[in-house]
Amino acid sequence: MSRILVPVNGSDLDEEMVRLAAATAKRTGAHLIIVHVIVVKRTLPLDVELEEEVQRGEEVLGRAERIADEFQVPYTSELLQARATGPAIVDEATERAVDLIIMGVTYRERYGEFYLGQTTPYVLKNAPCRVWVAREPRGALAS
Amino acid sequence: MYIIVAGGGKVGYHLTKTLLAQGHEVVLIEMDRARAQRIAEELGSVVIPQRADEGRWLLEAGVERADVVIAATGNDEPNLIICQLAELIARRTGGRKPRTIARVNHPKNEGMLKRLGVDATVSTTSVILAMIEEELSPHPTVHLMTLRQAGIELMEFIIADNSPAVGQTVGGLALPPDVSLPLVVRGNEAIKPNDDTVLDAEDAIIALLPIDRESIVRERLMGQTV
Amino acid sequence: MNIVIMGSGRVGATLANRLSKEGHHVGIIDITSEAFERYLDPEFKGRTVLGDGIDEDVLRKAGIATADAFVAAAHGDNHNLMAAQIAKVIFGVKRVVTRCNDPVRMELYEALGLATISPSLIAARSLYDLVMDERLHERDVAAEIERALGSA
Numbered sequence: 001m002s003r004i005l006v007p008v009n010g011s012d013l014d015e016e017m018v019r020l021a022a023a024t025a026k027r028t029g030a031h032l033i034i035v036h037v038i039v040v041k042r043t044l045p046l047d048v049e050l051e052e053e054v055q056r057g058e059e060v061l062g063r064a065e066r067i068a069d070e071f072q073v074p075y076t077s078e079l080l081q082a083r084a085t086g087p088a089i090v091d092e093a094t095e096r097a098v099d100l101i102i103m104g105v106t107y108r109e110r111y112g113e114f115y116l117g118q119t120t121p122y123v124l125k126n127a128p129c130r131v132w133v134a135r136e137p138r139g140a141l142a143s
Numbered sequence: 144m145y146i147i148v149a150g151g152g153k154v155g156y157h158l159t160k161t162l163l164a165q166g167h168e169v170v171l172i173e174m175d176r177a178r179a180q181r182i183a184e185e186l187g188s189v190v191i192p193q194r195a196d197e198g199r200w201l202l203e204a205g206v207e208r209a210d211v212v213i214a215a216t217g218n219d220e221p222n223l224i225i226c227q228l229a230e231l232i233a234r235r236t237g238g239r240k241p242r243t244i245a246r247v248n249h250p251k252n253e254g255m256l257k258r259l260g261v262d263a264t265v266s267t268t269s270v271i272l273a274m275i276e277e278e279l280s281p282h283p284t285v286h287l288m289t290l291r292q293a294g295i296e297l298m299e300f301i302i303a304d305n306s307p308a309v310g311q312t313v314g315g316l317a318l319p320p321d322v323s324l325p326l327v328v329r330g331n332e333a334i335k336p337n338d339d340t341v342l343d344a345e346d347a348i349i350a351l352l353p354i355d356r357e358s359i360v361r362e363r364l365m366g367q368t369v
Numbered sequence: 370m371n372i373v374i375m376g377s378g379r380v381g382a383t384l385a386n387r388l389s390k391e392g393h394h395v396g397i398i399d400i401t402s403e404a405f406e407r408y409l410d411p412e413f414k415g416r417t418v419l420g421d422g423i424d425e426d427v428l429r430k431a432g433i434a435t436a437d438a439f440v441a442a443a444h445g446d447n448h449n450l451m452a453a454q455i456a457k458v459i460f461g462v463k464r465v466v467t468r469c470n471d472p473v474r475m476e477l478y479e480a481l482g483l484a485t486i487s488p489s490l491i492a493a494r495s496l497y498d499l500v501m502d503e504r505l506h507e508r509d510v511a512a513e514i515e516r517a518l519g520s521a
Contacts, residue, residue: 041203041205042170042191042203042204042205043202043203043205043207043208044205044208045145045168045208046168082188083188083189084188087183087187087188126184196446196447196471196474197471197473197474198471198473198474198477199473202473218447219423219451220423220445220447220448220450220451221447223447223450223451224446224447224450224451224474227477228473228474228477231477231480231481232477235477251424252423255423255425255455255459258458258459259451259454259455259458
């Protein structure tokens with residue numbers, strides 16, 4: 001395995017996912033690619049400068065980078081601006097010829113039913129490589 | 144330019160694809176989810192899978208920063224409403240007014256849409272008629288109405304695989320001299336045929352003919368009579 | 370008054386029947402003749418016109434040129450809004466009322482001077498009022514029905 005991509009969005013799951021990705025990278029000798037996607041609404045041009053979001057994104061990436069340092073694995077971190085998260089992750093994975101995507105899903109409900117969101121199904125369907133998805137425990141919704 | 148296309152049928156889809164290739168920023172609003180998804184898979188995240196005639200999705204598309212809004216659905220009423228909503232929403236949100244273009248499917252509505260505030264209209268029927276008028280250049284002002292009064296009609300024939308016209312030249316069809324074929328549409332290409340043009344299966348042939356010639360033209364082109 | 374109504378469904382035809390009974394001159398338009406047969410009273414005295422209400426010729430046949438009011442009561446917001454604008458802008462009809470269900474479209478076209486009403490919003494409001502009406506639910510409806518049927 002040579003490249004592992006882990007998307008981070010600032011949720012509580014980030015740390016666990018980055019640890020899993022870093023441990024896997026360490027074991028297999030892979031390079032870690034940490035990605036945060038800023039979704040830009042269509043009311044704004046894609047290349048607009050979103051100071052607040054960029055600052056927050058850098059913090060989110062910074063936390064992930066510290067974990068990668070802890071594991072002593074080589075990494076690249078990237079802040080992307082896109083219209084939708086799923087396609088941005090898939091494009092990045094394709095461009096960088098990634099072997100594995102590791103991503104977390106929060107337990108969410110919509111209309112009283114479990115809801116996987118839009119990003120995870122998109123990545124599962126369209127990513128060229130292997131995808132690992134981990135869901136947080138159900139209780140996390142209440143806490 | 145930032146262009147919003149409403150309606151992802153054949154017209155809207157090809158338009159979106161072409162405009163993207165020309166380097167414009169484009170978003171397509173298509174209400175059929177399956178179709179929207181298919182287009183997004185090919186063209187990327189440029190599709191909003193919703194109804195463009197409901198104001199909120201034009202709002203979400205950022206209509207107030209759009210340079211052009213093109214309403215390209217197969218129905219004239221939503222096309223009018225989409226253009227008007229685009230203008231009203233842009234005005235309401237303090238953006239500049241986008242240029243609005245509506246596809247007109249029923250030629251009768253073309254003037255009406257303009258009178259109700261659409262900046263420009265495009266009608267396939269009018270485009271074909273314009274080409275025919277060009278063809279009849281000695282009389283450049285022949286209108287469809289006059290044609291009707293003169294007992295002449297405009298028809299489209301699609302050549303079937305088993306038609307005797309496949310592989311035949313236009314001259315070889317030996318059509319009556321008062322029948323003219325101003326246009327052949329082959330795939331995306333419009334051809335002005337001459338006597339040596341060889342016809343192929345699935346060609347769409349636009350014919351201008353006296354009403355009483357319909358059966359003979361049909362027979363020569365389709366191999367059947369009515 | 371001279372009134373033209375587009376759409377002879379339950380809403381349009383009920384309105385047409387009432388206006389006709391009150392002695393108004395009514396022209397009603399629909400794309401199917403079944404709509405007239407199904408919903409118009411046999412006593413309806415107005416004019417029925419078969420055709421599309423966004424067609425100027427059809428509107429003329431229904432009497433739009435001398436109409437004091439136009440009601441767009443067909444299904445489909447876009448269709449209604451287009452017909453209403455033709456009545457207002459092209460024929461200069463003073464009172465134009467449009468049936469429209471999308472709240473965003475309603476608001477924007479009201480700004481253009483078209484009166485719009487949403488049957489679904491009105492129905493939801495009425496249903497809410499009935500559901501919340503305490504007096505109605507304190508009555509023992511089952512017992513009342515039983516009594517009514519028993520006495521019949």
